[in-house]
Amino acid sequence: MNVNQETDGPVQPTLEQLDTWCEQALSSASSEAREEAERRLRYFFPTFSETQAELSDAYGISSGQERVLAVFPTIKGPADAARLMTWFLHQSAKVYSQTYVVRRLRTLVLNHLGVMADDQKSALRVSLLEAIREKGSEMPAFL
Numbered sequence: 001m002n003v004n005q006e007t008d009g010p011v012q013p014t015l016e017q018l019d020t021w022c023e024q025a026l027s028s029a030s031s032e033a034r035e036e037a038e039r040r041l042r043y044f045f046p047t048f049s050e051t052q053a054e055l056s057d058a059y060g061i062s063s064g065q066e067r068v069l070a071v072f073p074t075i076k077g078p079a080d081a082a083r084l085m086t087w088f089l090h091q092s093a094k095v096y097s098q099t100y101v102v103r104r105l106r107t108l109v110l111n112h113l114g115v116m117a118d119d120q121k122s123a124l125r126v127s128l129l130e131a132i133r134e135k136g137s138e139m140p141a142f143l
Contacts, residue, residue, distance in 0.1 A: 015092060018092070025041055085104055
């Protein structure tokens with residue numbers, strides 16, 4: 001994660017960094033590298049459905065006995081996470097990235113579509129359909 005020296009807070013990683021982390025998370029021979037990449041990606045692409053084990057491994061803040069999942073500051077809820085994931089899906093041409101983000105989006109939508117407002121659901125649907133239209137021939141058939 002990059003740190004902005006002026007605000008001393010996290011900044012959005014580059015597309016190349018996200019692509020690299022997705023590839024590492026899905027294909028690295030090193031379990032440590034896979035876990036580190038997954039931890040970084042969960043911060044930027046939360047599904048708000050993580051298990052307790054995932055929470056304990058993620059960037060988290062201890063809150064007594066519980067751990068609170070830390071997410072990128074611009075993400076306030078599932079709709080914001082979905083927006084960032086669909087942006088990434090539109091931007092990346094890498095198969096590992098598409099595979100990773102589609103898997104995360106699926107989890108997010110299956111678990112939290114009910115809490116999204118109708119306009120957020122509509123925007124998500126339009127964005128996903130546009131991504132499929134734009135990248136359909138590039139995307140692996142299993143997605």
